[in-house]
Amino acid sequence: MSAVYFLAQIRITDSNLYQKYLDKCDDIFSRCNGKYLAVDSAPEILEGNWKYSKSVLIEFPNREDFKEWYYSDDYQEILKYRLSGAACDTILVFGKEQKPGNKILIRTERLTIKPITLADASAMFEYRTKEEIFLFQTFKPGTLHEIEDFIRNSTTGFNEEGRWFQLGIFHNSTMIGDIGIHFIGPENSQCEIGYTIHPVYQKKGYGKESVIGVVNYLFKVLQKHRITASTDPQNTASIALLESLGFRKEGLFKRSLLIDGNWEDDLIYAILAEEWEYQVN
Ligand SMILES: CC(C)(COP(=O)(O)OP(=O)(O)OC[C@H]1O[C@@H](n2cnc3c(N)ncnc32)[C@H](O)[C@@H]1OP(=O)(O)O)[C@@H](O)C(=O)NCCC(=O)NCCS
Known part of the structure; x- marks a missing residue:
């Protein structure tokens, strides 16, 4: 199975609501197989305009582990605070040459x-x-x-x-x-x-x-x-x-x-x- 990377670009709009997300985030995350690779509030901007408050990059061993975290009842419960307290652009990136299925021949x-x-x-x-x-x-x-x-x-x-x-x-x-x-x-x-x-x-x-x-x-x-x-x-x-x-x-x-x-x-x-x-x- 291949690694996947969850990349979130977050612009906080309501810090109280966002804090409610943070209050429970680590506890829920500690129960999954993900690993924080980076959390940066002041990344070095190379191109374009970076209009966020922070970037978060998390690695999961495979898509199943990601789903167990992201779609768990616990995470979905706090996700609503992140989405109402911040504007978020999130994507799931598959490791190069490791996209599930791309090796079938x-x-x-x-x-x-x-x-x-x-x-x-x-x-x-x-x-x-x-x-x-x-x-x-x-x-x-x-x-x-x-x-x-x-x-x-x-x-x-x-x-x-x-x-x-x-x-x-x-x-x-x-x-x-x-x-x-x-x-x-x-x-x-x-x-x-x-x-x-x-x-x-x-x-x-x-x-x-x-x-x-x-x-x-x-x-x-x-x-x-x-x-x-x-x-x-x-x-x-x-x-x-x-x-x-x-x-x-x-x-x-x-x-x-x-x-x-x-x-x-x-x-x-x-x-x-x-x-x-x-x-x-
Ligand atoms: C259905 C389709 C994929 C068949 O592809 P194909 O390469 O022409 O089929 P094959 O040459 O492998 O033939 C398979 C069998 O079907 C028979 N067959 C193929 N076309 C036929 C036709 N128009 N009428 C009657 N029999 C036909 C062949 O004789 C062969 O039978 P046999 O092995 O007993 O001799 C093709 O017609 C197609 O792409 N149709 C349009 C897309 C479509 O409708 N897809 C199905 C969606 S459910």
């Missing part, structure tokens, strides 16, 4: 599957903005900016319950599609997947090969229990792909998805680890 016979980056935005824009691609998808981007936002929002929190993480599918060095993993409970034991292949590269077995590679990784490496996929009942390509891999049709949720103001049906497929026929050793 899945190789199949013809493909390399790895996290997408902003450098892939243009390639993704080219196929993700085609109507035939987004017809059955909730994400219907219109601009490069939307694709860039999507990439930023879907490349953190790998293997964290509740998060979607997006991987790119590459043939040689050309991006030919992408595949997302939604980490879900209970106890982060299941995943939902969603896949897209550039129209030029469809019907060549790349969709199937990508799903086999990713599902193998999820069952074998991450030891997941069950993988699901949600598809529009009219999406014959997606249904054919899932059924060709042995995914079981588990249910049709009538008019359960609100897409562009219309209630759409949602067909759910799933497979259990013990049912998966493409296991690799």
Whole structure:
């Protein structure tokens, strides 16, 4: 697991309220795995205007430890005093080359599957903005900016319950599609997947090969229990792909998805680890 750094820039506006935060801060902090690296009220300003009262830099061994502190009931209780007694800009920074998930590399016979980056935005824009691609998808981007936002929002929190993480599918060095993993409970034991292949590269077995590679990784490496996929009942390509891999049709949720103001049906497929026929050793 990788270290993360909590950086807070704080401009105190009400010292009484802020003091209420400080009164309990150290006691709560002493129970977590964080380490203060710096607390400075008069840093050396190199560029721009520093408009704060102090900067605080805290290191945590990993994002889980950070969350145990930040989202604890005790800290959330005093956080309200910090936020009402000061204007705060806070960020969580991941150690270089250590962002969770950025080391995943899945190789199949013809493909390399790895996290997408902003450098892939243009390639993704080219196929993700085609109507035939987004017809059955909730994400219907219109601009490069939307694709860039999507990439930023879907490349953190790998293997964290509740998060979607997006991987790119590459043939040689050309991006030919992408595949997302939604980490879900209970106890982060299941995943939902969603896949897209550039129209030029469809019907060549790349969709199937990508799903086999990713599902193998999820069952074998991450030891997941069950993988699901949600598809529009009219999406014959997606249904054919899932059924060709042995995914079981588990249910049709009538008019359960609100897409562009219309209630759409949602067909759910799933497979259990013990049912998966493409296991690799
Ligand atoms: C769904 C999608 C990823 C399939 O990718 P693909 O690379 O064309 O699929 P593959 O070539 O690996 O084919 C997998 C299986 O599906 C079948 N298949 C693929 N497209 C099909 C189609 N349009 N109609 C019927 N069967 C189809 C193939 O024959 C193959 O079956 P087989 O192994 O039994 O021969 C692709 O059509 C796509 O990107 N669609 C748009 C995005 C989308 O809707 N994603 C799904 C969201 S739930």
